[in-house]
Amino acid sequence: MFSIFCNAQNGKIVGKIIVNDSENIKHLPKNIYAFLKSKTINDSILLNENLEFKFENLKADTLKLSFSVRNYPTNMYYIIQLNENEIYTADISICPVCPYKNSEEKPKCIKCGKKDKVIPIVYGFISKVYFVNKKGKKVDKNGNEITTKEKKYHAGGCLVSECQPNWYCERDDTEF
Numbered sequence: 001m002f003s004i005f006c007n008a009q010n011g012k013i014v015g016k017i018i019v020n021d022s023e024n025i026k027h028l029p030k031n032i033y034a035f036l037k038s039k040t041i042n043d044s045i046l047l048n049e050n051l052e053f054k055f056e057n058l059k060a061d062t063l064k065l066s067f068s069v070r071n072y073p074t075n076m077y078y079i080i081q082l083n084e085n086e087i088y089t090a091d092i093s094i095c096p097v098c099p100y101k102n103s104e105e106k107p108k109c110i111k112c113g114k115k116d117k118v119i120p121i122v123y124g125f126i127s128k129v130y131f132v133n134k135k136g137k138k139v140d141k142n143g144n145e146i147t148t149k150e151k152k153y154h155a156g157g158c159l160v161s162e163c164q165p166n167w168y169c170e171r172d173d174t175e176f
């Protein structure tokens with residue numbers, strides 16, 4: 001006779017992300033996913049607005065719990081030893097300080113310590129389009145003459161998050 005408990009999958013992991021410093025909550029991305037992995041499970045779930053999550057119908061297992069917080073070490077995970085029918089509470093406190101300073105002035109490169117090869121990173125599409133007016137002068141789409149020479153940018157791509165590097169050193173290929 002089989003015991004019903006052999007196939008019991010009533011374990012749960014319920015938890016939430018607790019931000020230690022409420023000032024830092026703005027550095028958290030809007031959509032955070034919790035990932036749950038084991039030899040038999042590969043699951044992910046979007047945290048709700050209260051940063052809560054719940055995994056249900058789990059059997060006794062050793063599980064890895066991790067989160068998709070971009071500026072949080074991605075190799076960071078929590079090992080959970082879940083027992084049969086256990087409801088495991090995982091309250092994870094994090095302190096998501098953004099490592100990138102949002103400086104207006106050109107900073108020194110964090111690698112070579114020099115400013116000469118540091119250029120700003122621009123996110124989104126960079127328009128290279130200009131027009132030529134009747135006088136043969138370069139103008140923008142509104143007809144205003146373009147007097148400044150074209151600035152040099154490092155294209156950061158189209159992904160814009162709350163926390164991203166603002167400067168790029170051409171010498172070291174470093175974003176900071």
Ligand SMILES: [Zn+2]
Binds near residue numbers: 109111117171
């Ligand atoms: Zn450098």
